[in-house]
Amino acid sequence: MSLARISKLALAAALVALPATGWAQSVNISYLTHWSPETVALLEAAAKDFSTTHPNVAVTVRAVPFGDLLTTLRSQGGSSDGPTIGGIYDLWLPELARDKLVAPAPDAVANEVKSAWPAGVVSAASVGGTLYGIPNEIDVYALNYNKELFKKAGIAAPPKTWAEFKDAAAKLTDKDKGQQGFGMINSWAAGVVHPFASLLVSNGGNLVKDGKPALDSPQAGETFALYEDLIKSGVSNPAMATADANTTGPFLDNFVSGKTGMIIMANWWESALKTGMGDKFSQVATAPIPVGPSGDKPHSISYSWMTVVNAKAGEAEQKAAWEFLAWLNSPKSGKNGASAMSDILMSMGILPSRTSDIEAHKDKLGSEFLSGYVSVLADARPFPVVLGGQEFSESLQQTLEALQYGQVSAKDAQANAQADATSILERAAK
Amino acid sequence: MAKAFRASAGIMLAPAVTLIGVFVLLPMLLTIWLSFQDWSTQTPFSEASFVGLGNFHEIFGPTSVGRDFKTALLNTAIYTALSVVLILPLSVVFGLLVYQREVAGGTALRTVLFSTYMVPMIAVALVWSKLYAPSEGPLNQLLGLVGIGPQPWLSSPRSALISIVLLNVWQQVGYFTVLAIAGLTQIPGSLYEAATLDGANGREQFRFITLPLLRRTLLFSAVIAIINAVQVFEPVALITQGGPVGSSNVLTYHIRRVGIERAQGGLGSAMAVMLMLSLIVCVSALFAFVNRKDSE
Known part of the structure; x- marks a missing residue:
């Protein structure tokens, strides 16, 4: 086999392998929140747990004060380099969806949310029947x-x-x-x-x-x-x-x-x-x-809060972001059948909205302070x-x-x- | 010869003019163009639609958009006027005090005065919001010692803006004092010596020598103080968020809320254009006033 022929074959093999190599490369996603440093540490710990089963996905967490959250989402969310995931207040969703800053949830995620969350909470995370976010807290x-x-x-x-x-x-x-x-x-x-x-x-x-x-x-x-x-x-x-x-x-x-x-x-x-x-x-x-x-x-x-995915982020980043969010909000990620997200929320006294999370945290939700809120829900x-x-x-x-x-x-x-x-x-x- | 000179001058000026054109004039022209458009800041410029004077009509109209804009414009004017009125005389007074070289500790006093200007606004905001705290705040406790009841400071629509002005004066007066000292150093000592020989007392020397010869310095200080005050943003964003009842809502903070938070780029641009026009009118009027005095 001539050297020229070997080179051509090597080039062809490299071209064929290129997409696979691309997928195997690590995907960096970022999570924008308004939580305090103590709560951010809990989210970072959950992200670390996620990376044990998804070694190619790296999640970084960034926090800004509540008063700056919407401005940050608006000023940086329009770019592929902006935060991949954002925690948002439901009141902001209609305008963020109108301006195409947030991506619709994939079918698998949407079906899971519709079956596992109360209908009212699902509707607050939807615009025109399309689900845009995974609900997490209800206040x-x-x-x-x-x-x-x-x-x-x-x-x-x-x-x-x-x-x-x-x-x-x-x-x-x-x-x-x-x-x-x-x-x-x-x-x-x-x-x-x-x-x-x-x-x-x-x-x-x-x-x-x-x-x-x-x-x-x-x-x-x-x-x-x-x-x-x-x-x-x-x-x-x-x-x-x-x-x-x-x-x-x-x-x-x-x-x-x-x-x-x-x-x-x-x-x-x-x-x-x-x-x-x-x-x-x-x-x-x-x-x-x-x-x-x-x-x-x-x-x-x-009112409720949810996590949304940046519509301008790359395809691989969006896919990784939805995978991370689906895991974070699933009963597999937390303790005793609760989601890791609900464990984080409960550390702040915030009511989780997923039906199975309410069941899993029944004891803590029965505290003198929180039971008064659960009763009026x-x-x-x-x-x-x-x-x-x-x-x-x-x-x-x-x-x-x-x-x-x-x-x-x-x-x-x-x-x-x-x-x-x-x-x-x-x-x-x- | 003259043609060659003009050509070489043009070539040498071109880099600076291009940079100013791209980074200063172009954004200004873009803002003016956007002020006539209905445009969401989250969409490309191509999606902007022409609305004529609609945005200007809206910001001066009777709805909440107009009311909030007019309040913010008035608050900015009050903030600017109070800041300039307090900072300039204080800077001259401090400048005269510090300029006395024979006074012990003059250099230390100058350093202390200027140091407030170097403190980051976030630190100033944290400290002053605690100083102004209604019950446990040191300011109210000090007032209590002299028999004055607690003041609401940031908690009342009557005093919130003034409280922010006081904070601004505290932070900026050192910088303007340094400018005043620079102006004082330019006044020849022989003028004071001659005036003393002629029997002029200190007050007369200040009125007929110091103040007239400081006019150019004070004009520069006034222009800088006006521009700084009109651009106030940080203390409002960090301490009052424009409240209560919009009493400390200044234009820059309001434009950020409308243009970025609500993504109403057309309305925000119209407000920015009005702010720019107000600033141009104020500074031009000031220059005209001083030039008239000079020619008199």
């Missing part, structure tokens, strides 16, 4: 109260109605001690809007109905009036309300130091409360949202996931803050909120 709002302050004020049980709620807030207020009955939040959109929305749905109202804003309803009017009452009567002090999504600031400080009697907050708040209160965490109890005069029973607002109303939802939320935040600071009356706040929401949702739908 719901409830009334948190300080049992010690209740005892001192002579209040025997948490309020069940708005009348009892206002009465309890008045009894818990002691201006000389700098103590307020009910703590509102400002300076953080979801923190402002979700407690208001929980009171609204417990009064038989809705933020959005059939895709249109419903803030002009009598039920919404009563909820705006409740806020005005709480502020005017002095049982809620807006100067004690500043907060951000990293749970820092006066809102947290005042509740953990026993200067706020009641708040409405979500279950993920548990880890911040434990850190802030230490042994005094046992003083915190959870109760359903008080029912308004037009409501039938306690409801609250729920069945009657919770999902926060409306619509195009323009984030802008709608920020606009309502401005209106509610203006009401908190006495810049507008309840009546004007209601009219402004409805007008703004109508214009925002109409523009987004174009």
Whole structure:
């Protein structure tokens, strides 16, 4: 065989082997989250477990503050070098899907999710019937109260109605001690809007109905009036309300130091409360949202989070990302039939949404703090996931803050909120 | 000869002009073009659709988009005016104090003043958000010692923006003091000697010698202070996120929210164009004012 012939054969063999060599090469995927360093360490440990069975896939985790998460996804997600996986809030999904920043889930993943998660959670991770993400956490709002302050004020049980709620807030207020009955939040959109929305749905109202804003309803009017009452009567002090999504600031400080009697907050708040209160965490109890005069029973607002895959990432990266996410959220990856994702979430006091995960964590979900949240989950109303939802939320935040600071009356706040929401949702739908 | 000179000047200027054109003028022109388009920042420029003055109509309109923009524009104007009004006189005062060479510790004081300018904003934000804390914050505790009740600082729409201005003044005044000292060194000592012989007291010397001869330095300081203040972003993003009730929402932070977070590139560009125009008008007016004074 001549040298030329041998060279040609070698070249042909190399060309044939090239694609296989390409697949065997390692695939690097990155995971963008807003979790704390302790939680990121748990995710990194799970990624390490995954790499024992998938040695060709390397997962790196990157964390940014919650306030920068959407901006990072928007500014870097449009590139193949951006994060391969992102943890997102369901409210952001419609616009990310419209802008083709997130990839639809492969059929196998979609079928698994549809069979293993509750239908409401699946729908929040879908747009136009197409599933875009694997849901992981679900958050719901409830009334948190300080049992010690209740005892001192002579209040025997948490309020069940708005009348009892206002009465309890008045009894818990002691201006000389700098103590307020009910703590509102400002300076953080979801923190402002979700407690208001929980009171609204417990009064038989809705933020959005059939895709249109419903803030002009009598039920919404009563909820705006409740806020005005709480502020005017002095049982809620807006100067004690500043907060951000990293749970820092006066809102947290005042509740953990026993200067706020009641708040409405979500279950993920548990880890911040434990850190802030230490042994005094046992003083915190959870109760359903008080029912308004037009409501039938306690409801609250729920929202979910999911992990999505960058639509601009390469084919191999997308495939590896879906494999990693399917494993991370499967009962095979965690302890005692739970998913590794649910173990990570439970370390923060966050409720997992996969049906088998709820079963696997039954004992911990029965704790005094979390059981109050689990009990209200069945009657919770999902926060409306619509195009323009984030802008709608920020606009309502401005209106509610203006009401908190006495810049507008309840009546004007209601009219402004409805007008703004109508214009925002109409523009987004174009 | 003149032709050859023009050609060689053109060749020598070409690299700099090209770089400025590509990296400064082109983005500015692109922003102006985008301000007339309906465009999502997540889509290619080819998907932008012409809307004429629609974006400008929207940002000055009665809806939440217009209200938020006008509030942010006003907040930026207040922030800028307060910053300049506080920083410039303070920098002259500190400059005069530090420039006294015979005063012991003058160099140390100069170093301390300038050091605040070198501290990263993230560290400043962390420290000042704690200083301003309503109950356990040192500022309120100090006020309590002199019988003044606790102030809401960042927690009130009335004081949040002013609190951010104070933080800015604290951080920037050292830099402007150094500029003032540089200006003072340019004033010949013989003028003061002559004035002293003529019987002028310190106040008169300041009014008729120092201040007029510092005019150029102060103009430069004012322009830099205005540009710095208009571009404020970090303290708002790190401490108040524009709240409460949008009272500390400044234009750069708002443009980031609209243009990047909400991906409304057309609206964001229209806001950026308005910011640019406002800055050009302010700086031009300042130059015109000083030039008129000079010619008088």
